[in-house]
Amino acid sequence: MIFKQKLENTTALVNRALSEFLPPADTKPEEIHQAMRYSVLAGGKRLRPVLALAAAELGGLQPEMILPAACALEFLHTYSLIHDDLPAMDNDDFRRGMPTCHKKFGEALAILAGDALLTKAFELLTWGNFPAELKMQVLREVAEAAGSQGLIGGQAADIRTEQEISEANLLYIHQHKTGELLTVAVRTGAVLSGLQGAKLEALTAYARYLGLAFQITDDILDLTGEEIKLGKPLFSDQKNAKLTYPALFGLEKSKAMAWEIMQQGLQCLDIFSEEADFLAGLLQFVVKRDY
Numbered sequence: 001m002i003f004k005q006k007l008e009n010t011t012a013l014v015n016r017a018l019s020e021f022l023p024p025a026d027t028k029p030e031e032i033h034q035a036m037r038y039s040v041l042a043g044g045k046r047l048r049p050v051l052a053l054a055a056a057e058l059g060g061l062q063p064e065m066i067l068p069a070a071c072a073l074e075f076l077h078t079y080s081l082i083h084d085d086l087p088a089m090d091n092d093d094f095r096r097g098m099p100t101c102h103k104k105f106g107e108a109l110a111i112l113a114g115d116a117l118l119t120k121a122f123e124l125l126t127w128g129n130f131p132a133e134l135k136m137q138v139l140r141e142v143a144e145a146a147g148s149q150g151l152i153g154g155q156a157a158d159i160r161t162e163q164e165i166s167e168a169n170l171l172y173i174h175q176h177k178t179g180e181l182l183t184v185a186v187r188t189g190a191v192l193s194g195l196q197g198a199k200l201e202a203l204t205a206y207a208r209y210l211g212l213a214f215q216i217t218d219d220i221l222d223l224t225g226e227e228i229k230l231g232k233p234l235f236s237d238q239k240n241a242k243l244t245y246p247a248l249f250g251l252e253k254s255k256a257m258a259w260e261i262m263q264q265g266l267q268c269l270d271i272f273s274e275e276a277d278f279l280a281g282l283l284q285f286v287v288k289r290d291y
């Protein structure tokens with residue numbers, strides 16, 4: 001199947017499952033479930049669950065088996081976006097082409113919706129008929145990726161007002177704020193499908209390159225993208241004085257770096273045959289996308 005078709009099919013599968021796994025909007029207390037559904041179902045690329053499904057396919061797992069864990073990663077990602085948009089953080093009004101959760105439901109409910117999605121993610125990771133030790137491994141890895149030495153750590157470093165202007169600091173922020181969750185998405189699919197050893201290592205290395213290429217492209221799109229396609233205003237990094245690749249290296253060099261990192265990521269898939277074509281396509285999509 002051609003890449004675009006497979007991406008569309010997989011995304012549709014994920015979207016259906018996300019809606020199914022969320023409590024219905026009329027579940028009491030209605031407002032929290034409406035806020036959770038609003039932010040999750042607002043759209044988005046679904047990159048993290050799609051990566052988990054693609055990695056699980058390499059290990060021979062049927063999509064239905066991995067969907068709860070894959071959707072857990074999207075819930076966790078959406079929680080981080082809701083909290084990142086809050087007035088105390090980036091104070092953004094638009095996300096995924098719609099008013100941010102706090103703009104629509106107020107700040108208190110937005111905080112709670114984020115908290116509830118994070119909690120729901122860990123519930124979903126316990127689902128499925130997988131060996132207990134694999135589930136425990138994934139639960140631990142996702143908790144680490146989301147925690148103060150992962151996503152939250154990256155965010156804490158990112159919101160510092162006094163920022164060290166260096167490549168090492170930029171790399172730290174990007175790897176933690178963005179890279180950790182993308183990496184654990186790939187590893188979740190791989191680990192639960194029983195992959196280990198050299199194949200698991202290769203996929204982990206692939207995911208680290210993908211995470212970096214994703215964030216450099218995200219930085220570039222914040223300057224050169226189209227607001228309609230991105231679903232949020234441009235120049236948000238400049239507004240918030242963020243340390244970014246274009247700020248440190250300029251636009252052209254940043255584009256060249258994203259391309260080079262993509263090539264390195266693709267090489268990690270060399271130990272697989274055409275079975276890894278979808279993962280290769282996803283890495284190329286991450287760099288070539290315009291949204």
Ligand code: GRG
Pocket residue numbers: 043044045046047077079080081083084096151152155177178215218291
């Ligand atoms: C508040 C705990 C906490 C963490 C926030 C994710 C994050 C950390 C901040 C979001 C702001 C941002 C620009 C992060 C870096 C890149 C990123 C994660 C972009 C959004 O991800 P996409 O492009 O979004 O996959 P969609 O909407 O497609 O899911």
